[in-house]
Amino acid sequence: MSDGKIVDPVQVRALRRHEAAVLDIQTALGVLHEGSTSLHQQAEVIVAGLTRVTETMHGLVAESDDTLRFCRDCQQAWKETDLDALIRNRDRLVLELAEKKRSSPASDWNTSPGSRFSELLPSITR
Incomplete structure (x- = not known):
């Protein structure tokens, strides 16, 4: 002891315990800070994902509204439609298509297998 002070061993031990406790607290606070920073970053990623999901859902709602409308x-138009007029128009269309087919047998829409007309004619004439 060069400065001639008397050192109390109890005080030295208490000071070391205090310094160790301060170091433990600082270490714990550092770990907590790192953990909270990580959680904050994860929360930001989750918020961004949920925002995209919300935007997608809003788009689906808008599309569903359009579809429902x-x-x-269509239902209202169907209720207000004269079915007899629809049948007459269908029959007229079938006759026109059949006449057009007879007048141009070499056309692409004749009744050869795989042609569009041969596929449509049975469903139209029912």
């Missing part, structure tokens, strides 16, 4: 309009 279209379906309601």
